[in-house]
Structures are given as structure tokens and as C-alpha cells.
Amino acid sequence: MDSVLTVNSLTMNFGGLRAIDSVDLEVRQEQIVALIGPNGSGKTTFSNCLTGIYEPTEGDIFISPTPGGRRRINGIKINRIAEMGIARTFQNIRLFSNMTVLENVMIGRHCRAKAGVLGAVLRGRKTRREEQEIVDRSYEILVRTGLADQADEPAKNLPYGAQRRLEIARALATEPFLLLLDEPAAGMNPRETDELEELIVRIRDEAKISILMIEHDMRMVMSLSNRIIVLDYGEKIAEGTAAQIWENPDVIKAYLGEDFHGDA
Amino acid sequence: MKASAEFIKSFFISLWFMLLTFPILVIRVNTIEKVVEWRWRNMAFIGIGSFLLSFVWRWLLSRKEKGRQPAETGNVETLPLGRRLLAEPRIYRPALTALALFTIAFPLLFSSYQTNIMTTALIYVMLGLGLNIVVGLAGLLDLGYVAFYAVGAYSYALLNHHFGLGFWAILPVGGLLGALFGILLGFPVLRLRGDYLAIVTLGFGEIIRLILENWNAFSFGPSGIANISRPGLFGISMTLNEATIYIYYLMVALCLFTIFVVNRLQDSRIGRAWIALREDEVACQAMGIDKTRTKLTAFALGATWAGMVGVIFAAKTTFINPACFTFMESAMILSIVVLGGMGSIAGVILGALILILTPEYLRAFSAYRMLLFGTAMVLMMVFRPQGIVTNIRRVYRYGTKGKESRPAQA
Amino acid sequence: MSSGPRFDMDYFLELAIGGLTRGSIYALIALGYTMVYGIIELINFAHGEIYMIGAFTALIVASVLTMNGMTGVSVLILASVVAVLYAAAYGFTVEKIAYKPLRQAPRLSPLISAIGMSIFLQNYVLIAQTSDFLPFPNLLPVLPFMEPYSHIMGSTELIIVLTTALATAALTFFIKFTKLGKAMRATAQDRHMAMLVGVNVNRVISNTFIVGSALAAIGGVLIASHIGRINFSIGFITGIKAFTAAVLGGIGSIPGAVLGGLVLGWTESFATGYVSSDYEDVFAFCLLVLILIFRPAGILGRSSVQKV
Numbered sequence: 013m014d015s016v017l018t019v020n021s022l023t024m025n026f027g028g029l030r031a032i033d034s035v036d037l038e039v040r041q042e043q044i045v046a047l048i049g050p051n052g053s054g055k056t057t058f059s060n061c062l063t064g065i066y067e068p069t070e071g072d073i074f075i076s077p078t079p080g081g082r083r084r085i086n087g088i089k090i091n092r093i094a095e096m097g098i099a100r101t102f103q104n105i106r107l108f109s110n111m112t113v114l115e116n117v118m119i120g121r122h123c124r125a126k127a128g129v130l131g132a133v134l135r136g137r138k139t140r141r142e143e144q145e146i147v148d149r150s151y152e153i154l155v156r157t158g159l160a161d162q163a164d165e166p167a168k169n170l171p172y173g174a175q176r177r178l179e180i181a182r183a184l185a186t187e188p189f190l191l192l193l194d195e196p197a198a199g200m201n202p203r204e205t206d207e208l209e210e211l212i213v214r215i216r217d218e219a220k221i222s223i224l225m226i227e228h229d230m231r232m233v234m235s236l237s238n239r240i241i242v243l244d245y246g247e248k249i250a251e252g253t254a255a256q257i258w259e260n261p262d263v264i265k266a267y268l269g270e271d272f273h274g275d276a
Numbered sequence: 277m278k279a280s281a282e283f284i285k286s287f288f289i290s291l292w293f294m295l296l297t298f299p300i301l302v303i304r305v306n307t308i309e310k311v312v313e314w315r316w317r318n319m320a321f322i323g324i325g326s327f328l329l330s331f332v333w334r335w336l337l338s339r340k341e342k343g344r345q346p347a348e349t350g351n352v353e354t355l356p357l358g359r360r361l362l363a364e365p366r367i368y369r370p371a372l373t374a375l376a377l378f379t380i381a382f383p384l385l386f387s388s389y390q391t392n393i394m395t396t397a398l399i400y401v402m403l404g405l406g407l408n409i410v411v412g413l414a415g416l417l418d419l420g421y422v423a424f425y426a427v428g429a430y431s432y433a434l435l436n437h438h439f440g441l442g443f444w445a446i447l448p449v450g451g452l453l454g455a456l457f458g459i460l461l462g463f464p465v466l467r468l469r470g471d472y473l474a475i476v477t478l479g480f481g482e483i484i485r486l487i488l489e490n491w492n493a494f495s496f497g498p499s500g501i502a503n504i505s506r507p508g509l510f511g512i513s514m515t516l517n518e519a520t521i522y523i524y525y526l527m528v529a530l531c532l533f534t535i536f537v538v539n540r541l542q543d544s545r546i547g548r549a550w551i552a553l554r555e556d557e558v559a560c561q562a563m564g565i566d567k568t569r570t571k572l573t574a575f576a577l578g579a580t581w582a583g584m585v586g587v588i589f590a591a592k593t594t595f596i597n598p599a600c601f602t603f604m605e606s607a608m609i610l611s612i613v614v615l616g617g618m619g620s621i622a623g624v625i626l627g628a629l630i631l632i633l634t635p636e637y638l639r640a641f642s643a644y645r646m647l648l649f650g651t652a653m654v655l656m657m658v659f660r661p662q663g664i665v666t667n668i669r670r671v672y673r674y675g676t677k678g679k680e681s682r683p684a685q686a
Numbered sequence: 687m688s689s690g691p692r693f694d695m696d697y698f699l700e701l702a703i704g705g706l707t708r709g710s711i712y713a714l715i716a717l718g719y720t721m722v723y724g725i726i727e728l729i730n731f732a733h734g735e736i737y738m739i740g741a742f743t744a745l746i747v748a749s750v751l752t753m754n755g756m757t758g759v760s761v762l763i764l765a766s767v768v769a770v771l772y773a774a775a776y777g778f779t780v781e782k783i784a785y786k787p788l789r790q791a792p793r794l795s796p797l798i799s800a801i802g803m804s805i806f807l808q809n810y811v812l813i814a815q816t817s818d819f820l821p822f823p824n825l826l827p828v829l830p831f832m833e834p835y836s837h838i839m840g841s842t843e844l845i846i847v848l849t850t851a852l853a854t855a856a857l858t859f860f861i862k863f864t865k866l867g868k869a870m871r872a873t874a875q876d877r878h879m880a881m882l883v884g885v886n887v888n889r890v891i892s893n894t895f896i897v898g899s900a901l902a903a904i905g906g907v908l909i910a911s912h913i914g915r916i917n918f919s920i921g922f923i924t925g926i927k928a929f930t931a932a933v934l935g936g937i938g939s940i941p942g943a944v945l946g947g948l949v950l951g952w953t954e955s956f957a958t959g960y961v962s963s964d965y966e967d968v969f970a971f972c973l974l975v976l977i978l979i980f981r982p983a984g985i986l987g988r989s990s991v992q993k994v
Contacts, residue, residue, distance in 0.1 A: 063562060094564035106559035108552045114672055119552045123564025125545050129573060132544030133537050139544075146545070151674035164671050186564050296775055299768075300742060301814045305749040307821055312750055318814070337787065417794050419801070464979045471729050471797050475929065476978045479971040482926075486971070490964040603922070607805055614798055647809040653802025657795045658787045 014079050015040045016190055016222045017062075017098075022071035024057055024246075031057040033246045034071065037224075039190060042216055044223045046233040049243035050266060055226045056103060058243070059194050062224075063100050064090040077189045095123045099183035100192040103226075105175050107182070109168035113159055116167050116178055117150035120185025150185055156218075157181040157211060173204035177211065184215065190222045191215065197229040205232060212236060234258070242266065282331070290327035297322050336659050379528055383521040391524045395592060397632040398527040399585055404612040404624040405534045406581025411610065412618035412667075413542055414574035415554025416466070417474040419606050420481025423461075424454040424579040426488065426601035428586020433501040433596050434494075443507035443591050447584060454583020455576045462575040466568055481606055488598040500597025507591050523592050530588070534581065538621055541577070543670055550574050551619070604646065611649045614656050617663020626664055701959040702952065707843045707912065709951020710850035714905035715928035716935070716943035717857060718777075718898025724874040724938035725894050727793070731800035732780050733902060734925015735807035738918065740773035740903025741910040742811060745822050752823065762825035770903045777899025778892055780807075786888070804922070811918040819917045822910040846908045853904055854944055857897070861940065866893055874938065923967060930974040936984030945985060 021034035032054045039045045047055050061068045067087040076082045077097045085093055094100075099120075108116050125146055131139040154160045157177050162170060167178060176196055183191055193212070197205045209232055215221050227233050233240060234254045242250040242257060244266040250257055257263055301322060304313040383391045403425065410418045428450035435441040435449070465476045488495045495501075506519045507526060514522060541547045549570045552560045561567050590596050608631070616627025631652070635645040656663065715737050722730045748765040756764075784803045788796040829841035861867035872880040873890045881887050909924070910916045931950045935942025950970060957969040977984065 065558070089566075090558075090561040091564050091566050094562055100562055102559065102562075106556050108555040108559065110555060111548075111551060112671070114674065115548060115670075118672075119548055119560070119565070120563050122545060122549055122552075127545045129541070129546055129577065132546050133540050135540055135544075143545070147672045147674050163674065182563065292779075296772070296779060297814075299746045299772060300739065300811060303746050303750065304815060305746055305753070307749060310753055312753060340787075415794070417797065465975075468978060468982060470794055471727075472933075472978050472982055474794075474797060475729065475926075475933075476975050478926070479930075479974045479978075483968055483971045483975070486965065486968045490968075604805070607801060610798070611802070643813060644809070646805055647813065650802045650804070650806030650809060654784050654799050654806065657791070657799035657802065658784070661791060661795055 014076060016076050017224065018072075018074040018076075019062070020072045020074075022058070022061060022073065023069050024054075024061055024066060025069045031246050032061070032068075032243075035241075035243065035246075035248045037241055037248075039222050039224050040238075042220055042222055043238040044212065044216055044225060044236050046237040046240045047224065047226045047243065048228075048230075048233055048240060052245075053243040053266075054246040055243055056194060057246075059100065059192055059224075059226055062093075062192060063098060064088055064093040075190070091123070094186055094188075097187070097189040098192060099186045099188035099190075101176070101179040101183055101194055101196060103194040103198065105179060107167040107175060107178060110166055112164050113167055113170065113178055114147070114150055114154065114163040116182050117153055117185045118146050120182040121146045121150055124185075124187055153181050153184050156214075157184070158207075173200050173207070176200065176204075176208070180211065180215075184219065184221075188221060190224060193223060193225045193227070195226055195228060197227060197232055200229075205229060208232075209236060282334070286327050286330040289330040290323050293326035294319050294323045340659055383524050388517045388520045391520050393633070393636050395520070395524045395527050397629055397636075398524075398531050399589055399592070400609065400612060400632050401531050401625050401628040402527070402534050402585050402588075403582060403609045404616065404628045405531075405538050405621065406578050406585065407609050408613050408616075408619065408621070408624045409538060409541065409550075409581070410574050410578035411613050412620070412624070413547060413554070414550040414571060415470070416571060416575060417470055417610075418477045418575070418578065419474045419603070419610070420461075420477035420479070420484075421578070421582055421609055422601045422603070422606040423477075423481040423484040424457055424582035425586040425589070425605070426484055426598075427457050427579075428454050428583035429590040429596050429600070430488065430495060430501075430586075431583070432587040432590045433504050436505050436590075437501055440505075443505065443587065447587050450587035451580045451584040454579040454581070454586070457583075458576040458579025459572060462572045462579075463568075466571040466575060478603065478606070481601075481603060485598050485601050488601070495598070498598060500595060500599075502595045504590050504594045504596070506594060507588075523588075527588065530584075535621055535625075542619070542621075546570070546573060608646075608649055611653045615652050615663060617665040617667060620663060620665045620667035623663045623665030623667070697959070701955045703839045703843055704959075705952035705955030706948065707846050707951070708955060709931075709948035710847050711905045711909045711912075711947075712924075712928045712931040712950050713944040713947025714850055714853060714908070715902050715924065716931040716947050717854070717940065718902045719929050719932040720935075720937055720940060720943040721870075721894050721898045723932070725870065725877075725891055726785070726789075726796075728785060728796050728800065729929065730785075730895075730898075731797065731925070732784070732803040732807055733777075733898065734921035734923075734928065735804050735811075736773050736777050736780070736899045736921070737902035737906040737924060737928075738916070738921030739776050739807065739811065740769045740899075740906035741822070741916045741920065742815065742918075743772045743903075744769035744825075744907045744910065745820060745916060748823055748825060759827055762827070765825060766904070766907050769907055770900045773899045773903030773906070774896045776807075777895040777902075781892060781895040786891075804925075808918050808921065815918065817918065819915045822914050822916050824911050824914065825907070826911045842912055846912060849904065849908060850944075853901060854940070857901070858940060860897070866890070870894060926974070927970045930970055930977070933982070933984055934973065934977050936986035939984070939986045942984055942986040949985070 015038050017037070017039040019035065019037040021036060022032055023030065023034050024032040035058065037045070037047070047058065049055050057066065060066045062073060064085070073085050074082050075085055075096060075098065083096070085096065108119060111119070125142050127139045127142055151160065151163065154163055157180060159174060159178055159181060162174065167175065170178060180193070180196065196212070197208055200208060212223060212225070213236065216223055225233070225237070237254060240252065240254060240257045241248060242263050249262045249266060250260045252260070298319065301318040302315050304315065306313065382394060403421070407418065407421050410416050410421070431450050431453050432443070432446045435446055461477070461480050465473055468476060489498050491497070506514070507523060509522060549560070549565050552563070552565065553567065553570055557567060612627040612631050613624055615631060616625070617623030631649065635642045635648070641648065715733065718733050718736070719730060722728060722733070744765040747768045748761050751761045751764060780803055784799045785796050788799055824842065826842050826845050829844065861870060869880065869885045869890045870893070872883070872885055873887055877887055880890070927950060928947070931946035932943050933946065934949055935944065935946025950973060953973055954966060954969055958966045
């Protein structure tokens with residue numbers, strides 16, 4: 013299988029602080045890769061480098077949206093990276109809370125549409141068709157993520173789990189080849205986590221989207237991931253399948269004191 | 277809280293305000309004649325007024341606190357009665373017709389003095405709607421909006437003075453120049469945080485005014501430019517009265533045009549991007565929206581409108597000087613948007629009419645005009661940040677392909 | 687312009703001292719902006735008006751006292767004390783009415799409220815007093831030992847500069863060593879954390895407004911004595927300039943506010959002296975726009991990393 017994301021010795025410094033220290037990572041087509049590690053191990057910094065919020069100090073990030081179409085994306089602006097096909101969710105939910113659920117997803121369609129100011133004012137046939145397509149595609153995504161019933165609710169009125177799913181729906185609307193989920197199960201109850209798990213698998217299998225997931229919930233990571241990468245203090249300390257990670261003594265040491273095997 | 281405790285609290289508040297306003301409100305010194313005037317009556321007013329208002333204040337605050345809770349627990353907010361009535365075609369159709377007839381008949385029913393006032397109010401409606409794009413929709417606090425207004429007014433005044441160019445030729449030019457200035461200013465400053473942006477735009481507005489005031493060779497300095505031509509109509513010569521009526525209808529037409537454009541913009545891809553940007557910049561960019569470009573579009577469009585209204589203003593008053601374009605003017609337009617409801621077209625129209633017409637018709641208020649504006653801004657922010665008219669999100673028609681979506685917003 | 691073809695040292699010194707005086711006043715007012723911004727991240731737009739009210743109160747008190755036959759330094763001291771107390775009371779009240787109910791609101795709400803408050807206070811003084819400029823008596827004593835240098839630096843200038851230095855030193859001491867000062871620094875760093883460790887954040891914010899307003903009133907008395915006339919609108923321009931000074935130095939930083947005030951004072955003084963006096967305010971606004979565009983963190987400030 014081809015790789016869609018290749019990260020070579022990525023390093024990120026903040027002043028004198030090294031948040032990430034030459035980390036390699038690869039995501040292959042239709043894989044679910046999980047990035048785990050204790051708090052403050054650099055996971056979120058890593059995802060921010062990937063999505064253009066930070067420009068990495070050293071190292072390369074390559075993406076291949078189409079087989080063979082390899083491209084270096086270091087330091088490219090956030091919105092361009094989203095356009096190129098990396099979509100993300102946020103650890104602390106960042107929805108457009110006063111817009112409706114449907115509109116949130118429609119914002120995701122923004123970069124796949126063209127209408128400008130003139131088009132908006134004249135509202136010709138082309139613009140109308142594009143608008144309707146945005147609405148229809150967005151609604152379709154809501155149906156697939158199980159949010160269709162609340163389409164016209166303001167996003168802030170959704171229950172917590174549904175807000176997390178809406179973040180994913182919004183990201184899917186940008187038609188990514190790679191979806192980056194930043195702690196998607198945080199704060200969810202077991203039932204919501206199960207539903208989320210099922211949704212992630214469906215995204216991979218039906219939409220053929222590769223997934224890079226940062227997560228704390230070990231049960232979910234173990235059951236979903238094709239490969240797991242463990243960060244500690246900004247360094248990669250282990251990589252492998254769920255079974256390999258489970259038995260890796262370094263990982264257990266890094267997590268010592270945290271509830272690693274706890275709820276397994 | 278017990279009633280007696282409330283009473284004591286209000287008593288102390290009233291005491292505090294009497295003491296606080298004592299030097300400014302009670303004492304007035306005439307430094308030339310060396311007399312001190314003691315206005316004890318004012319102290320009594322303040323005492324009684326603040327005593328009563330403190331009850332109202334606490335009541336409003338507690339109501340706001342209560343209002344917040346159901347929203348947090350996820351209850352459905354019911355629409356206010358006014359909006360439910362307006363959603364009913366049997367009611368809003370005749371209401372709209374009556375309003376249209378009234379607007380058309382206004383100059384025939386009232387004197388040209390009244391018509392003039394109405395035209396001024398309509399100018400502010402248009403300015404408010406223009407600023408609403410920037411502040412209400414895109415969430416960019418622009419405190420130098422008046423600068424673009426000045427650009428439009430001066431471009432008409434100067435081009436008319438030097439080259440005798442007419443109103444209709446300059447109207448689009450004024451808009452374009454406004455947009456140009458908007459882009460020139462916006463490009464470097466739009467990456468700034470919200471509050472810094474506000475200050476930079478304020479600074480820019482003041483720079484423009486000070487240049488107009490001091491660059492005599494260009495702008496004729498503080499004395500301004502007089503005898504600017506009124507708008508023409510196929511070369512027909514008009515009496516002053518006819519011209520007033522003509523400008524009134526012109527303003528009505530331009531307001532309708534503005535409403536049409538803003539309405540279409542806010543229900544479009546661009547409009548949604550503005551609102552999303554206002555809600556969360558980072559998330560918006562992560563969805564592939566170009567922050568700078570989207571902001572710049574809003575800023576430039578707002579400036580275009582200010583430029584056009586500037587041309588109309590110069591043509592209406594036939595005289596402009598830099599004193600017409602002070603920060604207070606920007607603040608006035610801002611308070612129209614804030615009072616009416618950020619992002620709501622109907623709200624901004626209502627806000628402009630209330631804030632401009634009230635001081636005109638209630639003469640007693642006219643001295644307190646700016647005092648009212650300031651108070652309105654504070655009170656709206658504290659008690660009703662969404663404005664008089666809440667902007668309700670549009671509901672789209674989905675699932676059934678090919679059909680038009682139905683707008684649910686008044 | 688009095689400068690001849692050769693470099694005129696006296697003229698240069700005069701401008702330098704003029705800039706220092708002006709800058710000192712900006713610094714006094716900038717301290718209020720910087721402290722408030724440091725704690726609640728709000729540009730307290732009404733701060734310039736507090737300074738104006740301070741000056742008005744001093745004028746009213748001084749006039750009443752002189753008309754009743756009082757003279758000399760006692761008038762100055764009484765008027766200043768009353769002005770400082772009243773400015774502090776106004777600052778406290780403004781915060782309670784216009785900002786405290788908006789702690790949880792979106793960022794722009796308190797800013798708009800502050801603009802409204804500023805407009806309100808200006809018009810309150812306009813309606814209650816007058817729109818004319820009022821002559822302000824020079825309350826500052828004339829120091830005989832400054833007489834020989836009066837062509838460069840008068841005693842008024844000396845007093846202004848010394849008062850500012852003293853006030854800044856006192857403020858620095860207060861923030862570094864008193865319990866309340868420490869609570870302020872803690873709140874500025876992390877309001878939530880400060881609350882958790884038992885700091886009464888609302889009280890800290892109130893006190894910040896009180897201290898900042900008191901400093902603005904000192905500035906008001908000084909500048910009104912220096913310039914000799916005041917009206918209801920003096921707070922607006924001076925307020926913006928003081929804010930410029932605060933940003934210039936790095937908003938949130940106390941030495942920054944002083945440094946920014948001085949830089950702005952000198953810029954204005956030299957630019958009006960050597961370039962053109964017509965555009966006095968334009969220089970300040972241009973400096974404001976340029977600093978915000980190119981170095982929004984200011985001279986002493988550090989740029990912060992975006993939190994996601």
C-alpha cells in the first residue's frame with residue numbers, strides 16, 4: 013500500500029524548549045494510525061505542525077493525496093493544507109457555536125466551492141446550483157454521521173458527544189484524504205465511544221480516508237489502530253501493532269503511574 | 277434577598293452616586309466672573325434616579341442570569357411574539373405593503389424639512405448596513421469607518437469642484453476609491469487581533485481627518501468645500517424642494533439596493549465564511565478558509581458602501597468639511613449596528629431610525645444625543661448583546677434535491 | 687522655526703525637555719492602560735475620560751478654594767487629593783457598571799462597552815459643565831533655583847518629570863512587594879489559577895482600576911497646569927496617545943509604559959519641532975499604526991504563541 017503521509021525527523025522548538033525531537037511517522041492508505049503518549053509528550057504540537065498552525069523547526073512532512081503526487085508541506089498556511097486534503101478536529105471542541113449544525117458542515121464545503129462576491133449578489137444559475145450542492149452534500153454527511161435530525165439546531169445546543177461527531181462531519185466535508193483526530197473520544201461515555209469507534213471504521217472503509225488519531229482512550233486505540241506510535245517527552249519511544257506496543261517495556265515505563273492497563 | 281436588604285443596598289448606591297457626581301454635576305464655576313453656582317437640584321435628581329435605577333439594574337441582571345440557564349441545558353428557545361407574528365404571511369404582507377406605501381408617500385405627506393431628516397436617517401441606514409458587513413457579519417471592529425465615508429465625500433466634492441464631474445459618474449468612483457482605501461489599509465492590519473484592529477482603524481480614521489484638515493492645497497483645510505452640485509436627473513433643473521424629494525427617493529432606492537446586496541451576501545458562501553470567521557478563526561482556517569482574503573473582502577465591501585454614501589452625503593448637503601468626519605461619527609454608526617443587532621438587517625435599519633430620528637423629533641433629547649448613544653452601547657452590551665433584533669440563522673431545504681431553499685429569516 | 691542654519695543646541699534641548707515632559711504625562715496615563723490590559727486584556731477606552739474628569743475635578747476644587755481666599759501650595763495639594771480620589775471612584779464605578787457584567791462575554795463586547803462609556807463620560811461632563819475651554823490655574827509652584835535654566839526647562843517641567851518618576855517608582859514598589867501587588871501579578875499571569883489559589887479576582891480587578899485611575903488623575907492635574915486650559919474632549923486624544931505609549935513599550939509591562947511614553951513624547955516633540963507643527967497628532971497616530979502593524983508586542987513585550 014502507498015503511504016499518504018510521510019514525516020521525516022520532525023523537530024519543533026519553542027524558544028529553548030524542544031517539544032518534538034526528530035520524530036518519523038508514516039500513514040499508509042486506508043490505515044488508522046494512532047499517536048499516543050502521556051500528557052505533554054508533544055502529541056498536539058505534532059498535529060499542529062502537520063496542519064500548518066506551527067512551522068516545524070526541522071524535518072520534512074510529505075503528503076501524497078494521489079498515488080505518486082508527492083509534496084512537501086512544511087510551513088504552508090493552515091487553509092492551504094486543508095485544501096490539499098488534511099482535515100482535522102480539535103481536542104477542545106471548536107465549532108461555530110451560533111451557526112446551525114448544517115451550516116457548520118457547509119463551512120467545510122467552502123474550499124470545494126467557488127462562488128465569490130459577484131456570484132453571491134447576482135445569484136445566477138451556476139451559483140444556485142453550487143449552493144444547492146453544498147447543502148445536499150452537507151446533509152448527506154450529516155446523515156452518515158447520524159446528526160441529520162439536529163441539522164437546524166444551533167451547534168451549541170448539541171450534547172457533548174454529538175458536538176464531537178459534528179467536528180468530524182465538518183472535517184469530512186472538506187473531502188480529505190487524511191483525517192487527523194485530536195482526542196476524539198475525550199470526555200465521552202462508553203456508549204458514545206462505541207458509536208465513535210464504529211464511525212471511524214466506517215469513514216476508513218466507506219470513504220477510503222486514512223486516519224491519524226491522537227487518543228488517550230487505550231481501549232479504542234488498541235482495537236482500531238493498524239499501527240501505534242508512542243511519544244514521550246517529544247521523542248518516539250516505540251512503534252508497532254497493538255500487540256507489540258502492549259508488551260513494550262519502554263511504553264509501560266513511560267506510562268507508569270498512569271492508568272495504562274487499567275480499563276483493558 | 278429580602279426587600280429590606282435590597283432597599284439598604286439601593287440607598288447606599290444612591291448615596292455613592294450623589295457623592296460621585298457632586299463636583300461635576302452640582303458645582304459650576306464661572307472662572308471669568310468668579311462666581312460659583314451650586315446646583316443642588318441635580319444632586320436630588322441623581323439621588324432619586326440612581327436609587328430607582330439600581331433596582332431596575334439588579335432586576336435586569338438577574339433576568340439575564342436566568343435567561344442564560346435554559347440555553348445551557350439545551351432547551352429550545354421559543355421565538356418572541358413579534359417574530360412569530362412576522363413569520364405569518366397574513367400579517368407581514370399587509371404590514372410590508374403599508375410600510376412601502378408610507379415610504380413612497382412620505383415626501384407628499386410631510387414638509388421638505390421632514391423629508392430632509394428622513395433622508396439623513398436613510399443615509400445612516402445605509403452606513404449602518406455597510407458597517408454591519410464588517411462588524412456584524414465578519415466580527416471586525418472597525419472604528420475608522422468614517423474615513424472611507426470621508427474618502428467618498430471628498431472624491432465627489434473635489435472632482436466636482438475641479439472638473440465639474442456629476443453625481444452619477446462619481447457614485448461608483450466613490451465606492452471604488454473606498455474599496456481601494458479599504459484594501460490598502462486592510463491588507464497590513466487584518467492579521468491583528470480584534471482589539472488592536474479596532475485601535476488601528478481608529479488611528480487611520482483620525483489620520484485621514486487630520487490630513488484633510490491640514491493639507492489646505494488639497495482639501496481646502498478646515499473651511500471645507502461648498503457649492504457641491506446636487507445629483508442631476510437628465511439635466512432637468514430642479515427647485516430646492518424638488519431636489520430634496522429627488523434625493524429622498526434616490527436614498528430609498530439605494531437603501532433597497534443595499535438591503536438586497538447584504539441579504540444575498542449573508543446567505544452565500546462568502547457570508548457564511550464571514551460568520552464562521554467571527555465565531556472561531558482557527559477552526560475556520562482549518563476548514564480551508566483563507567482568513568486574510570475573507571476578512572479583506574468584508575473590509576473592502578464595507579468601505580465601498582461608506583465611499584458611496586459619502587458621495588451621496590456630499591451631494592445632499594452641498595457642503596463638507598473635515599469636522600463632518602470625526603471619530604464620533606464612526607462611534608454613532610457603530611452604536612447603530614450594536615443597538616440594532618449585529619448581523620441583522622432589520623435590526624440595523626431599526627437601530628438607525630431610532631438613534632437618528634429620536635433626537636430629531638424629541639427636541640428635549642437633542643442635547644443628550646451622544647449621551648444616549650454612549651448609554652445605549654453600554655446597556656446593549658451588558659443586557660442584550662445580540663441587539664434589538666436577534667439574527668436567526670437561516671434554515672435550508674435539504675434532502676429533496678432540486679428544490680429552492682426557503683429562507684426563514686425576516 | 688527658530689533653528690538657524692547651524693545646529694541649535696538650545697533648541698534641541700528645549701525640544702528634548704518638552705518631549706520628556708509630555709512623555710512623562712503619557713507615561714502616567716499609559717500605566718493605567720497597561721495595568722488593566724495586563725489583567726483583563728481590555729483596552730479601557732474610558733481611561734482617557736477618567737483623566738479628563740480628574741483634571742475637571744481639580745479645576746473645580748481649586749477654583750472654589752481660590753474664590754474663598756485660599757492660595758499657595760495648599761490649594762494644589764487639596765485639589766490634587768480630591769481629583770485623585772474622585773478619579774479612582776469613577777474608575778471603580780465604571781468597571782462595576784460597564785465591564786464586570788461582561789467577564790464571560792466575547793472579547794469585543796467589553797471593548798464596545800468601553801467605547802460607549804467613553805462617549806457617555808465625555809458628554810456627561812459636556813452637559814454638566816460646558817463645551818468651552820476653561821482656563822486652568824497653574825497650581826504648580828515656581829522654583830527659584832530653576833530660574834537660570836527657564837529657557838530650556840521651567841520649574842513646571844521639572845515637577846512633572848519628578849512626579850512621574852516618583853509615581854512610577856511607588857507603583858513598581860507596590861506591585862513588587864505588597865500583597866495586593868502580588869495578587870495583581872498572579873491574576874495577570876493566569877486569572878483562573880489565581881482564583882484557585884484563593885485570590886479574590888474581582889477585588890484585584892477593582893483595585894487595578896482604582897490605582898490606574900488615580901495615576902491618570904495625577905497626570906490630569908499636571909498636564910492641565912502645564913497647558914493651562916481644559917475641556918471635555920481632552921481625554922480622547924490624550925487617551926489614545928497614552929494607549930499608543932502603552933503599546934509602544936509593550937502592553938502589560940510597567941517599565942514598557944514609561945519607556946513608550948517617553949519615546950512617544952520625544953517623537954512628537956522633535957517631529958513638530960523639526961518637521962511640521964501642523965501634523966502634531968498625525969505623528970502619534972502614524973507611530974500607533976506602524977507599531978501595531980510591525981511590532982504589536984512593543985519594545986519590551988514578548989510575542990505570545992497562539993494557543994490551540
